[in-house]
Amino acid sequence: MEPPPKSVLARGxxxxxxxxxxxxxxxxxxxxxxxxxxxxxxxxxxxxxxxGGWLERTEGGYRLGMKLFVLGQGVPRxxxxxxxxxxxxxxxxxxxxxxxxxxxxxxxxxxxxxxxxGRRSTPIVSRVGGRLPAHCTASGKVFxxxxxxxxxxxxxDGGLARLTPRTxxxxxxxxxxxxxxxxxxxxxxxxxxxxxxxxxxxxxxxxHRRVIAAVSIAGRAHRLDLARLAPAVKTAALSLSxxxxxxx
Amino acid sequence: MEPPPKSVLARGxxxxxxxxxxxxxxxxxxxxxxxxxxxxxxxxxxxxxxxGGWLERTEGGYRLGMKLFVLGQGVPRxxxxxxxxxxxxxxxxxxxxxxxxxxxxxxxxxxxxxxxxGRRSTPIVSRVGGRLPAHCTASGKVFxxxxxxxxxxxxxDGGLARLTPRTxxxxxxxxxxxxxxxxxxxxxxxxxxxxxxxxxxxxxxxxHRRVIAAVSIAGRAHRLDLARLAPAVKTAALSLSxxxxxxx
DNA sequence: GCGGGCGTTTCACTGAGCGGAACGGTGCCC
DNA sequence: GGGCACCGTTCCGCTCAGTGAAACGCCCGC
Numbered sequence: 001m002e003p004p005p006k007s008v009l010a011r012g013x014x015x016x017x018x019x020x021x022x023x024x025x026x027x028x029x030x031x032x033x034x035x036x037x038x039x040x041x042x043x044x045x046x047x048x049x050x051x052g053g054w055l056e057r058t059e060g061g062y063r064l065g066m067k068l069f070v071l072g073q074g075v076p077r078x079x080x081x082x083x084x085x086x087x088x089x090x091x092x093x094x095x096x097x098x099x100x101x102x103x104x105x106x107x108x109x110x111x112x113x114x115x116x117x118g119r120r121s122t123p124i125v126s127r128v129g130g131r132l133p134a135h136c137t138a139s140g141k142v143f144x145x146x147x148x149x150x151x152x153x154x155x156x157d158g159g160l161a162r163l164t165p166r167t168x169x170x171x172x173x174x175x176x177x178x179x180x181x182x183x184x185x186x187x188x189x190x191x192x193x194x195x196x197x198x199x200x201x202x203x204x205x206x207x208h209r210r211v212i213a214a215v216s217i218a219g220r221a222h223r224l225d226l227a228r229l230a231p232a233v234k235t236a237a238l239s240l241s242x243x244x245x246x247x248x
Numbered sequence: 249m250e251p252p253p254k255s256v257l258a259r260g261x262x263x264x265x266x267x268x269x270x271x272x273x274x275x276x277x278x279x280x281x282x283x284x285x286x287x288x289x290x291x292x293x294x295x296x297x298x299x300g301g302w303l304e305r306t307e308g309g310y311r312l313g314m315k316l317f318v319l320g321q322g323v324p325r326x327x328x329x330x331x332x333x334x335x336x337x338x339x340x341x342x343x344x345x346x347x348x349x350x351x352x353x354x355x356x357x358x359x360x361x362x363x364x365x366g367r368r369s370t371p372i373v374s375r376v377g378g379r380l381p382a383h384c385t386a387s388g389k390v391f392x393x394x395x396x397x398x399x400x401x402x403x404x405d406g407g408l409a410r411l412t413p414r415t416x417x418x419x420x421x422x423x424x425x426x427x428x429x430x431x432x433x434x435x436x437x438x439x440x441x442x443x444x445x446x447x448x449x450x451x452x453x454x455x456h457r458r459v460i461a462a463v464s465i466a467g468r469a470h471r472l473d474l475a476r477l478a479p480a481v482k483t484a485a486l487s488l489s490x491x492x493x494x495x496x
Numbered sequence: 497g498c499g500g501g502c503g504t505t506t507c508a509c510t511g512a513g514c515g516g517a518a519c520g521g522t523g524c525c526c
Numbered sequence: 527g528g529g530c531a532c533c534g535t536t537c538c539g540c541t542c543a544g545t546g547a548a549a550c551g552c553c554c555g556c
Contacts, residue, residue: 008544009296012257016319024324028503038546043504048257056325064323066354069361071264072320073377075312076272077304087367106314119335129321256513276534286515291535
Protein backbone atom coordinates (compact mmCIF):
# COMPACT_ATOMS: atom_id res chain seq x y z
CA MET A 1 0.00 0.00 0.00
CA GLU A 2 1.65 3.15 -1.28
CA PRO A 3 1.03 6.61 0.12
CA PRO A 4 -1.63 7.87 -2.30
CA PRO A 5 -0.98 11.12 -4.17
CA LYS A 6 -3.42 13.85 -3.32
CA SER A 7 -4.22 15.26 -6.76
CA VAL A 8 -7.09 13.61 -8.60
CA LEU A 9 -5.11 13.26 -11.79
CA ALA A 10 -2.15 11.58 -10.14
CA ARG A 11 -4.50 9.29 -8.28
CA GLY A 12 -6.27 8.25 -11.42
CA UNK A 13 -3.00 7.58 -13.20
CA UNK A 14 -1.68 5.60 -10.26
CA UNK A 15 -4.51 3.19 -11.00
CA UNK A 16 -3.03 2.59 -14.44
CA UNK A 17 0.44 2.30 -12.95
CA UNK A 18 -0.84 -0.35 -10.59
CA UNK A 19 -0.90 -2.81 -13.47
CA UNK A 20 2.48 -4.48 -13.27
CA UNK A 21 4.13 -6.56 -15.95
CA UNK A 22 2.65 -9.77 -14.65
CA UNK A 23 -0.90 -8.56 -14.09
CA UNK A 24 -3.64 -8.91 -16.59
CA UNK A 25 -6.82 -8.49 -14.59
CA UNK A 26 -7.06 -6.66 -11.28
CA UNK A 27 -10.12 -6.41 -9.06
CA UNK A 28 -11.29 -3.15 -7.59
CA UNK A 29 -10.26 -4.30 -4.14
CA UNK A 30 -6.73 -5.08 -5.31
CA UNK A 31 -6.45 -1.78 -7.14
CA UNK A 32 -7.61 -0.01 -4.03
CA UNK A 33 -5.02 -1.86 -1.96
CA UNK A 34 -2.13 -1.26 -4.38
CA UNK A 35 -2.74 2.42 -4.83
CA UNK A 36 -3.69 3.08 -1.23
CA UNK A 37 -6.89 4.76 -2.38
CA UNK A 38 -10.09 4.23 -0.42
CA UNK A 39 -12.42 1.84 -2.17
CA UNK A 40 -15.14 4.35 -3.10
CA UNK A 41 -12.56 6.72 -4.53
CA UNK A 42 -10.93 3.99 -6.57
CA UNK A 43 -14.34 2.91 -7.76
CA UNK A 44 -15.23 6.36 -8.98
CA UNK A 45 -11.93 6.94 -10.74
CA UNK A 46 -11.86 3.50 -12.31
CA UNK A 47 -15.33 4.11 -13.72
CA UNK A 48 -14.04 7.27 -15.31
CA UNK A 49 -11.05 5.46 -16.80
CA UNK A 50 -13.34 2.82 -18.26
CA UNK A 51 -15.57 5.50 -19.76
CA GLY A 52 -12.52 6.99 -21.46
CA GLY A 53 -11.32 3.65 -22.80
CA TRP A 54 -8.19 3.59 -20.66
CA LEU A 55 -9.35 0.54 -18.78
CA GLU A 56 -11.71 -2.22 -19.81
CA ARG A 57 -14.14 -4.06 -17.61
CA THR A 58 -13.96 -7.81 -17.64
CA GLU A 59 -16.03 -10.20 -15.60
CA GLY A 60 -14.57 -9.84 -12.18
CA GLY A 61 -11.97 -7.21 -12.82
CA TYR A 62 -10.35 -4.51 -14.89
CA ARG A 63 -7.60 -4.61 -17.48
CA LEU A 64 -5.62 -2.09 -19.45
CA GLY A 65 -7.51 -0.83 -22.50
CA MET A 66 -6.56 -0.88 -26.14
CA LYS A 67 -6.27 2.89 -26.16
CA LEU A 68 -3.09 2.59 -24.15
CA PHE A 69 -1.57 0.26 -26.73
CA VAL A 70 -2.49 2.58 -29.57
CA LEU A 71 -1.20 5.65 -27.77
CA GLY A 72 1.96 3.82 -26.78
CA GLN A 73 2.70 3.04 -30.41
CA GLY A 74 2.72 6.76 -31.09
CA VAL A 75 5.42 7.60 -28.55
CA PRO A 76 7.99 9.42 -30.69
CA ARG A 77 11.14 8.27 -28.95
CA UNK A 78 10.40 4.65 -29.76
CA UNK A 79 8.50 5.08 -32.99
CA UNK A 80 11.21 6.78 -34.98
CA UNK A 81 13.83 4.37 -33.74
CA UNK A 82 11.78 1.27 -34.35
CA UNK A 83 10.75 2.21 -37.84
CA UNK A 84 14.26 3.09 -38.85
CA UNK A 85 15.78 0.05 -37.16
CA UNK A 86 13.55 -2.78 -38.32
CA UNK A 87 15.23 -3.48 -41.66
CA UNK A 88 18.65 -3.65 -40.04
CA UNK A 89 17.40 -5.83 -37.22
CA UNK A 90 15.91 -8.18 -39.77
CA UNK A 91 19.18 -8.38 -41.64
CA UNK A 92 20.88 -9.48 -38.44
CA UNK A 93 18.14 -11.97 -37.75
CA UNK A 94 18.40 -13.47 -41.22
CA UNK A 95 22.11 -13.91 -40.76
CA UNK A 96 21.97 -15.48 -37.31
CA UNK A 97 18.41 -16.64 -36.62
CA UNK A 98 18.94 -15.57 -33.03
CA UNK A 99 17.20 -12.94 -30.88
CA UNK A 100 17.90 -9.44 -32.18
CA UNK A 101 17.05 -6.48 -29.96
CA UNK A 102 16.71 -2.74 -30.18
CA UNK A 103 17.09 -1.16 -26.74
CA UNK A 104 17.25 2.21 -25.03
CA UNK A 105 18.49 3.24 -21.61
CA UNK A 106 15.70 3.97 -19.19
CA UNK A 107 17.66 4.40 -15.98
CA UNK A 108 18.50 2.20 -14.27
CA UNK A 109 17.29 -0.35 -16.81
CA UNK A 110 17.77 -1.49 -20.35
CA UNK A 111 14.37 -1.14 -21.99
CA UNK A 112 13.56 -3.39 -24.95
CA UNK A 113 11.92 -1.49 -27.80
CA UNK A 114 11.92 -4.23 -30.40
CA UNK A 115 12.73 -7.90 -30.60
CA UNK A 116 13.09 -9.86 -33.80
CA UNK A 117 13.03 -13.55 -33.12
CA GLY A 118 11.75 -16.82 -34.51
CA ARG A 119 11.19 -20.49 -33.89
CA ARG A 120 14.85 -21.28 -34.33
CA SER A 121 15.99 -18.66 -31.82
CA THR A 122 16.92 -19.46 -28.24
CA PRO A 123 13.90 -18.65 -26.09
CA ILE A 124 14.89 -15.89 -23.69
CA VAL A 125 13.12 -13.68 -21.18
CA SER A 126 13.41 -10.38 -23.05
CA ARG A 127 10.09 -8.85 -24.15
CA VAL A 128 9.16 -5.73 -26.08
CA GLY A 129 8.34 -3.16 -23.43
CA GLY A 130 10.21 -5.22 -20.85
CA ARG A 131 13.28 -4.27 -18.83
CA LEU A 132 16.45 -5.75 -17.40
CA PRO A 133 18.95 -4.04 -15.08
CA ALA A 134 21.52 -2.22 -17.23
CA HIS A 135 24.58 -3.67 -15.48
CA CYS A 136 23.84 -7.22 -16.60
CA THR A 137 22.92 -6.67 -20.24
CA ALA A 138 25.19 -6.15 -23.23
CA SER A 139 23.19 -3.06 -24.25
CA GLY A 140 23.24 -1.66 -20.75
CA LYS A 141 27.02 -1.84 -20.65
CA VAL A 142 27.14 0.15 -23.87
CA PHE A 143 25.00 2.86 -22.30
CA UNK A 144 27.03 2.92 -19.10
CA UNK A 145 30.37 2.88 -20.89
CA UNK A 146 29.62 5.55 -23.51
CA UNK A 147 27.15 7.71 -21.63
CA UNK A 148 27.87 10.40 -19.04
CA UNK A 149 29.54 9.21 -15.79
CA UNK A 150 26.38 9.98 -13.85
CA UNK A 151 24.69 7.00 -15.50
CA UNK A 152 27.17 4.59 -13.97
CA UNK A 153 27.21 6.35 -10.63
CA UNK A 154 23.43 6.19 -10.27
CA UNK A 155 23.31 2.54 -11.30
CA UNK A 156 26.04 1.60 -8.82
CA ASP A 157 24.37 3.63 -6.08
CA GLY A 158 21.14 1.78 -6.73
CA GLY A 159 22.89 -1.53 -6.11
CA LEU A 160 24.00 -4.19 -8.59
CA ALA A 161 21.39 -6.91 -8.32
CA ARG A 162 22.51 -10.49 -8.91
CA LEU A 163 20.41 -12.27 -11.53
CA THR A 164 22.71 -15.23 -12.18
CA PRO A 165 25.90 -16.60 -10.63
CA ARG A 166 27.83 -14.70 -13.31
CA THR A 167 26.21 -11.31 -12.82
CA UNK A 168 28.82 -8.65 -12.09
CA UNK A 169 27.86 -7.25 -8.71
CA UNK A 170 31.16 -5.59 -7.71
CA UNK A 171 31.41 -1.95 -8.87
CA UNK A 172 35.16 -2.35 -9.50
CA UNK A 173 34.72 -5.30 -11.80
CA UNK A 174 31.87 -3.58 -13.60
CA UNK A 175 34.07 -0.56 -14.22
CA UNK A 176 36.77 -2.79 -15.72
CA UNK A 177 34.23 -4.42 -17.98
CA UNK A 178 33.00 -0.99 -19.08
CA UNK A 179 36.55 0.11 -19.88
CA UNK A 180 36.90 -2.86 -22.19
CA UNK A 181 33.49 -2.10 -23.66
CA UNK A 182 34.70 1.41 -24.48
CA UNK A 183 37.91 0.13 -26.12
CA UNK A 184 36.19 -2.51 -28.22
CA UNK A 185 33.22 -0.42 -29.15
CA UNK A 186 30.77 -3.14 -28.20
CA UNK A 187 29.35 -4.60 -24.99
CA UNK A 188 29.15 -8.23 -23.91
CA UNK A 189 26.92 -10.19 -21.61
CA UNK A 190 28.27 -13.61 -20.66
CA UNK A 191 25.42 -15.38 -18.87
CA UNK A 192 25.00 -12.38 -16.59
CA UNK A 193 21.27 -11.90 -17.05
CA UNK A 194 20.15 -15.45 -17.71
CA UNK A 195 22.10 -18.73 -17.33
CA UNK A 196 23.38 -20.10 -20.62
CA UNK A 197 22.56 -16.93 -22.55
CA UNK A 198 25.14 -14.53 -23.98
CA UNK A 199 24.85 -11.32 -26.01
CA UNK A 200 26.73 -8.65 -27.99
CA UNK A 201 25.57 -5.05 -28.29
CA UNK A 202 26.70 -1.98 -30.25
CA UNK A 203 25.77 1.68 -29.79
CA UNK A 204 23.45 3.77 -31.98
CA UNK A 205 24.37 7.48 -32.03
CA UNK A 206 22.38 10.57 -32.92
CA UNK A 207 23.67 13.35 -35.13
CA HIS A 208 25.81 14.67 -32.30
CA ARG A 209 27.33 11.36 -31.29
CA ARG A 210 25.26 10.90 -28.18
CA VAL A 211 24.24 7.29 -27.59
CA ILE A 212 20.50 7.01 -28.05
CA ALA A 213 19.99 3.27 -28.40
CA ALA A 214 21.71 -0.06 -28.86
CA VAL A 215 21.41 -3.08 -31.13
CA SER A 216 22.10 -6.51 -29.68
CA ILE A 217 22.01 -10.21 -30.46
CA ALA A 218 21.39 -12.77 -27.74
CA GLY A 219 21.37 -16.55 -27.76
CA ARG A 220 22.70 -19.77 -26.29
CA ALA A 221 26.30 -19.54 -25.15
CA HIS A 222 27.64 -22.28 -27.39
CA ARG A 223 25.69 -21.22 -30.46
CA LEU A 224 26.98 -17.66 -30.65
CA ASP A 225 30.57 -16.72 -31.43
CA LEU A 226 30.44 -13.24 -29.93
CA ALA A 227 33.78 -12.00 -31.27
CA ARG A 228 32.77 -13.01 -34.78
CA LEU A 229 29.33 -11.47 -34.51
CA ALA A 230 30.50 -8.17 -33.06
CA PRO A 231 31.48 -6.57 -36.38
CA ALA A 232 28.09 -7.36 -37.89
CA VAL A 233 26.28 -5.85 -34.92
CA LYS A 234 28.52 -2.78 -35.02
CA THR A 235 27.88 -2.35 -38.72
CA ALA A 236 24.12 -2.58 -38.28
CA ALA A 237 24.22 -0.06 -35.43
CA LEU A 238 26.36 2.26 -37.51
CA SER A 239 24.01 2.11 -40.48
CA LEU A 240 21.14 2.86 -38.15
CA SER A 241 23.04 5.78 -36.67
CA UNK A 242 23.51 7.23 -40.11
CA UNK A 243 19.85 6.83 -40.91
CA UNK A 244 18.80 8.47 -37.65
CA UNK A 245 21.15 11.36 -38.37
CA UNK A 246 19.67 11.74 -41.83
CA UNK A 247 16.15 11.85 -40.43
CA UNK A 248 17.15 14.57 -38.01
CA MET B 249 -11.70 22.99 -29.78
CA GLU B 250 -13.71 20.30 -28.02
CA PRO B 251 -16.05 20.93 -25.12
CA PRO B 252 -13.72 20.17 -22.21
CA PRO B 253 -14.78 17.49 -19.71
CA LYS B 254 -15.33 18.83 -16.25
CA SER B 255 -13.66 16.17 -14.16
CA VAL B 256 -9.98 16.69 -13.48
CA LEU B 257 -9.05 13.16 -14.42
CA ALA B 258 -10.84 13.27 -17.76
CA ARG B 259 -9.29 16.64 -18.47
CA GLY B 260 -5.82 15.39 -17.77
CA UNK B 261 -6.33 12.35 -19.96
CA UNK B 262 -7.76 14.47 -22.75
CA UNK B 263 -4.34 16.06 -22.90
CA UNK B 264 -2.86 12.66 -23.74
CA UNK B 265 -5.63 12.00 -26.22
CA UNK B 266 -4.83 15.27 -27.92
CA UNK B 267 -1.74 13.64 -29.41
CA UNK B 268 -2.94 12.35 -32.74
CA UNK B 269 -1.18 9.88 -34.99
CA UNK B 270 0.69 12.55 -36.85
CA UNK B 271 1.79 14.65 -33.90
CA UNK B 272 5.08 14.27 -32.19
CA UNK B 273 5.55 17.50 -30.27
CA UNK B 274 2.73 19.78 -29.18
CA UNK B 275 3.10 23.16 -27.51
CA UNK B 276 1.15 24.13 -24.45
CA UNK B 277 -0.88 26.59 -26.48
CA UNK B 278 -1.84 23.93 -29.00
CA UNK B 279 -2.75 21.48 -26.28
CA UNK B 280 -4.88 24.12 -24.66
CA UNK B 281 -6.62 24.82 -27.95
CA UNK B 282 -7.22 21.16 -28.82
CA UNK B 283 -8.63 20.18 -25.48
CA UNK B 284 -10.52 23.41 -24.93
CA UNK B 285 -8.87 23.80 -21.54
CA UNK B 286 -7.87 27.28 -20.37
CA UNK B 287 -4.15 27.78 -20.62
CA UNK B 288 -3.39 27.90 -16.90
CA UNK B 289 -5.35 24.71 -16.34
CA UNK B 290 -3.59 22.90 -19.17
CA UNK B 291 -0.29 24.13 -17.82
CA UNK B 292 -0.94 22.76 -14.38
CA UNK B 293 -2.18 19.39 -15.60
CA UNK B 294 0.62 19.00 -18.13
CA UNK B 295 3.15 19.64 -15.40
CA UNK B 296 1.60 16.83 -13.41
CA UNK B 297 1.70 14.48 -16.38
CA UNK B 298 5.36 15.26 -16.91
CA UNK B 299 6.10 14.60 -13.24
CA GLY B 300 4.47 11.19 -13.58
CA GLY B 301 6.40 10.32 -16.74
CA TRP B 302 3.31 10.31 -18.95
CA LEU B 303 4.57 13.23 -20.99
CA GLU B 304 8.09 14.40 -21.67
CA ARG B 305 9.25 17.95 -22.02
CA THR B 306 11.18 18.82 -25.10
CA GLU B 307 12.52 22.18 -26.07
CA GLY B 308 9.45 24.02 -27.14
CA GLY B 309 6.84 21.37 -26.52
CA TYR B 310 5.63 18.17 -25.01
CA ARG B 311 5.59 14.61 -26.31
CA LEU B 312 4.20 11.29 -25.17
CA GLY B 313 6.42 9.61 -22.61
CA MET B 314 8.04 6.21 -22.66
CA LYS B 315 5.80 5.06 -19.82
CA LEU B 316 2.89 4.98 -22.24
CA PHE B 317 4.79 2.70 -24.60
CA VAL B 318 5.72 0.34 -21.79
CA LEU B 319 2.22 0.27 -20.37
CA GLY B 320 0.77 -0.20 -23.83
CA GLN B 321 2.88 -3.29 -24.36
CA GLY B 322 1.25 -4.79 -21.29
CA VAL B 323 -2.32 -4.46 -22.59
CA PRO B 324 -3.58 -8.05 -22.32
CA ARG B 325 -5.86 -8.14 -25.34
CA UNK B 326 -2.94 -7.44 -27.67
CA UNK B 327 -0.15 -9.08 -25.72
CA UNK B 328 -1.54 -12.60 -25.66
CA UNK B 329 -2.49 -12.43 -29.30
CA UNK B 330 0.79 -10.98 -30.49
CA UNK B 331 2.95 -13.45 -28.62
CA UNK B 332 0.97 -16.41 -29.82
CA UNK B 333 0.71 -15.13 -33.38
CA UNK B 334 4.26 -14.08 -34.17
CA UNK B 335 5.62 -17.49 -35.20
CA UNK B 336 2.70 -18.03 -37.57
CA UNK B 337 2.98 -14.56 -39.01
CA UNK B 338 6.64 -15.17 -39.64
CA UNK B 339 5.92 -18.41 -41.44
CA UNK B 340 3.61 -16.53 -43.78
CA UNK B 341 6.19 -13.83 -44.27
CA UNK B 342 8.90 -16.36 -45.11
CA UNK B 343 6.64 -17.92 -47.70
CA UNK B 344 5.55 -14.69 -49.39
CA UNK B 345 7.90 -11.90 -48.33
CA UNK B 346 4.89 -9.61 -48.31
CA UNK B 347 3.23 -7.60 -45.51
CA UNK B 348 1.69 -9.92 -42.93
CA UNK B 349 -0.73 -8.43 -40.40
CA UNK B 350 -2.44 -9.38 -37.18
CA UNK B 351 -5.55 -7.26 -36.64
CA UNK B 352 -8.49 -6.86 -34.29
CA UNK B 353 -11.80 -5.11 -34.71
CA UNK B 354 -11.95 -1.82 -32.86
CA UNK B 355 -15.26 -0.44 -34.13
CA UNK B 356 -15.55 1.00 -36.63
CA UNK B 357 -11.97 0.30 -37.58
CA UNK B 358 -9.54 -2.47 -38.25
CA UNK B 359 -6.73 -2.01 -35.75
CA UNK B 360 -3.28 -3.32 -36.63
CA UNK B 361 -1.65 -5.17 -33.73
CA UNK B 362 1.37 -6.54 -35.54
CA UNK B 363 3.00 -6.19 -38.91
CA UNK B 364 5.73 -8.44 -40.23
CA UNK B 365 7.38 -6.89 -43.23
CA GLY B 366 10.72 -6.49 -44.91
CA ARG B 367 12.72 -4.74 -47.57
CA ARG B 368 11.23 -6.89 -50.31
CA SER B 369 7.63 -6.22 -49.26
CA THR B 370 5.38 -3.69 -50.96
CA PRO B 371 5.50 -0.53 -48.85
CA ILE B 372 1.97 0.14 -47.60
CA VAL B 373 0.35 2.53 -45.16
CA SER B 374 -0.50 0.04 -42.41
CA ARG B 375 1.29 0.61 -39.12
CA VAL B 376 1.29 -1.19 -35.79
CA GLY B 377 -1.18 0.70 -33.64
CA GLY B 378 -2.70 2.25 -36.76
CA ARG B 379 -6.24 1.91 -38.09
CA LEU B 380 -8.18 1.67 -41.33
CA PRO B 381 -11.96 1.67 -41.75
CA ALA B 382 -13.22 -1.91 -41.46
CA HIS B 383 -15.28 -1.84 -44.64
CA CYS B 384 -12.28 -1.41 -46.89
CA THR B 385 -9.87 -3.94 -45.40
CA ALA B 386 -9.75 -7.69 -45.85
CA SER B 387 -9.62 -8.18 -42.08
CA GLY B 388 -12.48 -5.80 -41.50
CA LYS B 389 -14.70 -7.76 -43.86
CA VAL B 390 -13.95 -10.88 -41.86
CA PHE B 391 -15.06 -9.14 -38.68
CA UNK B 392 -18.21 -7.75 -40.28
CA UNK B 393 -19.12 -11.02 -41.99
CA UNK B 394 -18.57 -13.36 -39.04
CA UNK B 395 -19.36 -11.06 -36.15
CA UNK B 396 -22.79 -10.09 -34.78
CA UNK B 397 -25.04 -8.12 -37.18
CA UNK B 398 -24.72 -5.02 -35.02
CA UNK B 399 -21.12 -4.65 -36.19
CA UNK B 400 -22.20 -4.21 -39.79
CA UNK B 401 -25.15 -2.01 -38.87
CA UNK B 402 -23.03 0.39 -36.86
CA UNK B 403 -20.37 0.58 -39.57
CA UNK B 404 -22.95 1.27 -42.26
CA ASP B 405 -24.70 3.85 -40.07
CA GLY B 406 -21.38 5.60 -39.58
CA GLY B 407 -20.98 5.96 -43.35
CA LEU B 408 -18.74 4.05 -45.75
CA ALA B 409 -15.88 6.42 -46.45
CA ARG B 410 -14.25 6.25 -49.88
CA LEU B 411 -10.48 5.77 -49.69
CA THR B 412 -9.86 4.75 -53.31
CA PRO B 413 -11.95 4.57 -56.49
CA ARG B 414 -12.54 0.88 -55.72
CA THR B 415 -13.70 1.31 -52.13
CA UNK B 416 -17.14 -0.25 -51.63
CA UNK B 417 -19.32 2.61 -50.43
CA UNK B 418 -22.77 1.16 -51.17
CA UNK B 419 -24.23 -0.83 -48.23
CA UNK B 420 -25.88 -3.31 -50.61
CA UNK B 421 -22.64 -4.14 -52.40
CA UNK B 422 -20.83 -4.43 -49.11
CA UNK B 423 -23.43 -6.90 -47.88
CA UNK B 424 -22.93 -9.01 -51.00
CA UNK B 425 -19.19 -8.98 -50.50
CA UNK B 426 -19.65 -10.06 -46.89
CA UNK B 427 -21.90 -12.93 -47.94
CA UNK B 428 -19.15 -14.20 -50.19
CA UNK B 429 -16.65 -13.67 -47.39
CA UNK B 430 -18.78 -15.89 -45.16
CA UNK B 431 -19.02 -18.63 -47.82
CA UNK B 432 -15.34 -18.66 -48.60
CA UNK B 433 -14.16 -18.29 -45.06
CA UNK B 434 -11.76 -15.49 -45.97
CA UNK B 435 -12.02 -11.79 -46.78
CA UNK B 436 -10.57 -9.91 -49.73
CA UNK B 437 -9.53 -6.34 -50.33
CA UNK B 438 -9.04 -5.45 -54.00
CA UNK B 439 -7.44 -2.02 -54.02
CA UNK B 440 -10.18 -0.73 -51.71
CA UNK B 441 -7.93 0.84 -49.09
CA UNK B 442 -4.94 1.83 -51.20
CA UNK B 443 -4.54 1.91 -54.97
CA UNK B 444 -2.64 -1.08 -56.35
CA UNK B 445 -2.72 -2.96 -53.05
CA UNK B 446 -4.73 -6.13 -52.44
CA UNK B 447 -5.09 -8.40 -49.40
CA UNK B 448 -6.50 -11.69 -48.06
CA UNK B 449 -7.56 -12.20 -44.44
CA UNK B 450 -8.77 -15.16 -42.37
CA UNK B 451 -10.47 -15.22 -38.96
CA UNK B 452 -8.94 -16.22 -35.63
CA UNK B 453 -11.46 -17.70 -33.18
CA UNK B 454 -11.42 -18.11 -29.43
CA UNK B 455 -12.41 -21.28 -27.62
CA HIS B 456 -16.07 -20.55 -28.23
CA ARG B 457 -15.79 -19.74 -31.92
CA ARG B 458 -16.13 -16.02 -31.52
CA VAL B 459 -13.91 -14.07 -33.91
CA ILE B 460 -11.24 -12.29 -31.90
CA ALA B 461 -8.70 -11.33 -34.55
CA ALA B 462 -7.66 -11.78 -38.14
CA VAL B 463 -4.49 -12.65 -40.03
CA SER B 464 -3.89 -11.01 -43.38
CA ILE B 465 -1.37 -10.64 -46.19
CA ALA B 466 -1.22 -7.48 -48.28
CA GLY B 467 0.86 -6.52 -51.29
CA ARG B 468 0.93 -5.28 -54.87
CA ALA B 469 -2.03 -6.43 -56.93
CA HIS B 470 0.00 -8.23 -59.58
CA ARG B 471 2.40 -9.87 -57.16
CA LEU B 472 -0.20 -11.63 -55.02
CA ASP B 473 -2.39 -14.47 -56.25
CA LEU B 474 -5.08 -14.10 -53.60
CA ALA B 475 -6.96 -17.32 -54.35
CA ARG B 476 -3.75 -19.30 -54.06
CA LEU B 477 -2.68 -17.58 -50.85
CA ALA B 478 -6.03 -17.90 -49.11
CA PRO B 479 -5.54 -21.51 -47.92
CA ALA B 480 -2.18 -20.62 -46.36
CA VAL B 481 -3.68 -17.65 -44.54
CA LYS B 482 -6.62 -19.75 -43.36
CA THR B 483 -4.29 -22.45 -42.10
CA ALA B 484 -2.17 -19.95 -40.18
CA ALA B 485 -5.28 -18.40 -38.64
CA LEU B 486 -6.59 -21.82 -37.72
CA SER B 487 -3.35 -22.82 -36.03
CA LEU B 488 -3.42 -19.58 -34.10
CA SER B 489 -7.04 -20.21 -33.10
CA UNK B 490 -6.06 -23.57 -31.70
CA UNK B 491 -3.19 -22.08 -29.77
CA UNK B 492 -5.37 -19.32 -28.33
CA UNK B 493 -7.94 -21.93 -27.28
CA UNK B 494 -5.22 -23.96 -25.59
CA UNK B 495 -4.00 -20.92 -23.68
CA UNK B 496 -7.53 -20.23 -22.45
C1' DG C 497 -27.17 -19.50 8.72
C1' DC C 498 -23.19 -17.13 9.31
C1' DG C 499 -18.88 -14.60 8.21
C1' DG C 500 -16.03 -12.45 4.97
C1' DG C 501 -15.10 -11.10 0.66
C1' DC C 502 -16.78 -8.49 -3.12
C1' DG C 503 -18.80 -4.12 -5.77
C1' DT C 504 -21.82 -0.29 -5.11
C1' DT C 505 -24.48 3.89 -3.22
C1' DT C 506 -25.19 7.71 -0.20
C1' DC C 507 -24.25 12.34 1.54
C1' DA C 508 -22.57 16.41 4.26
C1' DC C 509 -18.11 18.57 4.52
C1' DT C 510 -14.06 21.02 2.63
C1' DG C 511 -9.84 22.13 0.36
C1' DA C 512 -8.18 21.03 -4.37
C1' DG C 513 -8.88 22.86 -8.42
C1' DC C 514 -10.21 26.73 -11.04
C1' DG C 515 -9.31 30.36 -14.53
C1' DG C 516 -9.45 35.56 -15.39
C1' DA C 517 -6.01 38.71 -15.11
C1' DA C 518 -1.59 40.12 -15.33
C1' DC C 519 3.63 39.32 -16.19
C1' DG C 520 8.06 38.61 -18.61
C1' DG C 521 10.41 36.75 -22.70
C1' DT C 522 11.03 36.05 -27.63
C1' DG C 523 10.83 36.65 -32.46
C1' DC C 524 8.56 38.81 -36.49
C1' DC C 525 7.21 42.66 -39.25
C1' DC C 526 6.47 47.33 -40.36
C1' DG D 527 13.89 49.95 -32.79
C1' DG D 528 9.41 49.94 -31.43
C1' DG D 529 5.12 47.74 -31.67
C1' DC D 530 2.84 43.51 -31.78
C1' DA D 531 1.53 38.75 -31.32
C1' DC D 532 2.23 34.71 -29.15
C1' DC D 533 4.53 32.10 -26.14
C1' DG D 534 4.97 29.93 -21.18
C1' DT D 535 4.35 31.17 -16.46
C1' DT D 536 2.52 33.04 -11.84
C1' DC D 537 -0.94 34.83 -8.75
C1' DC D 538 -4.95 34.37 -5.79
C1' DG D 539 -9.81 34.51 -3.90
C1' DC D 540 -14.03 31.84 -4.95
C1' DT D 541 -16.53 27.55 -5.18
C1' DC D 542 -18.07 23.29 -6.44
C1' DA D 543 -15.90 18.79 -7.60
C1' DG D 544 -14.14 15.47 -5.10
C1' DT D 545 -14.03 13.08 -0.83
C1' DG D 546 -14.33 8.78 2.08
C1' DA D 547 -16.68 6.87 6.42
C1' DA D 548 -20.62 4.40 6.78
C1' DA D 549 -23.86 1.41 5.29
C1' DC D 550 -25.98 -1.84 1.78
C1' DG D 551 -26.86 -5.98 -1.03
C1' DC D 552 -24.67 -9.70 -3.11
C1' DC D 553 -22.35 -14.10 -3.70
C1' DC D 554 -19.61 -17.54 -2.05
C1' DG D 555 -17.40 -21.18 1.19
C1' DC D 556 -17.63 -22.98 5.55
